[in-house]
Amino acid sequence: EWSSPASQQLSGVTQTCATKTVGWDNVAYFCYLFTLEMFFTQGDEPEESLPQWPVLYFEVLSLDFWQRYRVEGYGSLVLPASPGLHMLTIPTWRPVELGTVAELRRFFIGGSPELEDLTYVRIPSTFKGERLSRFGFRTETTGSVTFRLHCLQQSKAFLENSAMRQRMQSVLDRLGGFSQQSSVYNVLEAFQRARRRMQEARESLSQDLISASASAL
Numbered sequence: 001e002w003s004s005p006a007s008q009q010l011s012g013v014t015q016t017c018a019t020k021t022v023g024w025d026n027v028a029y030f031c032y033l034f035t036l037e038m039f040f041t042q043g044d045e046p047e048e049s050l051p052q053w054p055v056l057y058f059e060v061l062s063l064d065f066w067q068r069y070r071v072e073g074y075g076s077l078v079l080p081a082s083p084g085l086h087m088l089t090i091p092t093w094r095p096v097e098l099g100t101v102a103e104l105r106r107f108f109i110g111g112s113p114e115l116e117d118l119t120y121v122r123i124p125s126t127f128k129g130e131r132l133s134r135f136g137f138r139t140e141t142t143g144s145v146t147f148r149l150h151c152l153q154q155s156k157a158f159l160e161n162s163a164m165r166q167r168m169q170s171v172l173d174r175l176g177g178f179s180q181q182s183s184v185y186n187v188l189e190a191f192q193r194a195r196r197r198m199q200e201a202r203e204s205l206s207q208d209l210i211s212a213s214a215s216a217l
Contacts, residue, residue, distance in 0.1 A: 001040055001041050001042065001051060001052075002038050002039065002040055002051075002054055003038070003039050003041065004036075004037060004038050004039065005037060008036070008037055010036075012032075012034055014030045014032040015030070015032065016063055017029060017030050025143075036054075036079075038054055053078050053079050053080075053081055054078075054079050055076055055077070055078055055079070055122060056076065056077050056078075056079060056147075057074075057075075057076045057118040057119065057121055057122075058074070058075055058076070058077075058090075058145060059071065059073070059074050059115075059118065060072040060073040060074075060075075060092055060142075060143070060145065064110070066110075068109070068110025068111070069110055069111070070106060070110055070111065070112050071094050071095075071112045071113070071114050072092070072094060072142050072143065073092025073093055073094050073142040073143055073145075074092060074093060074094060074115060074118070074121045075090045075091065075092040075093070075121065075144075075145055076090070076121045076122050077090045077147060079149070079151070080149060080151050082151070083151045083152055083153045084150075084151060085148070085149070085150055085151075086147075086148075086149045086150075086151060087146065087147070087148055087149075088146070088147045088149065089144050089145070089146045089147075090144060090145050090146075090147065091141060091143075091144045092141070092142050092143050092144060092145060093139045093140060093141050093142060094112065094113075094139060094140060094142050095112075095113040095114075095115070095137065095138065095139050096112075096113065096138050096139060096140050097113055097138075098138065
């Protein structure tokens with residue numbers, strides 16, 4: 001259910017980078033920048049089901065002084081489903097051939113077993129069954145690649161809901177202001193009523209005193 005613009009490049013090749021010794025490891029800082037834009041369209045699947053997020057496949061090659069290429073590792077990562085900054089370190093592996101002749105060929109001549117389809121790193125694009133068997137496929141771990149991903153997400157439905165929440169919040173704020181004004185008005189009105197009753201009681205008390213003194217005389 002994912003798509004991308006027609007002008008979007010879905011593959012790329014980094015520059016060649018020399019390695020540096022960091023502790024016990026040889027590290028290459030590629031610092032390769034790329035931008036990817038994808039669109040998700042809800043299909044016939046139920047809304048409760050979670051969508052499958054896009055997968056990024058990568059292959060690491062080495063180049064020696066004699067211009068000989070070797071496959072150093074394959075790997076894949078699922079793009080994060082949450083926005084923000086993500087630092088992901090993905091382990092890599094490469095297929096191997098048994099025997100000393102294969103290792104000598106890799107060391108002196110270059111070249112090594114390669115995958116014809118990069119999707120074989122996870123689930124091959126041509127796989128149609130229920131169980132995927134990799135019996136007899138020999139590999140070895142080779143290293144890891146670190147990705148720094150800045151993810152941004154936009155949703156029209158979310159924007160509409162957000163705008164609706166803002167409108168509802170403004171309405172509630174106005175209602176709250178009206179309720180505060182009405183409560184103040186009620187207090188002032190009650191105070192005026194109590195003041196009038198006190199004045200009436202004072203006037204009636206003075207009239208009673210005047211009438212009582214007149215009868216006594």
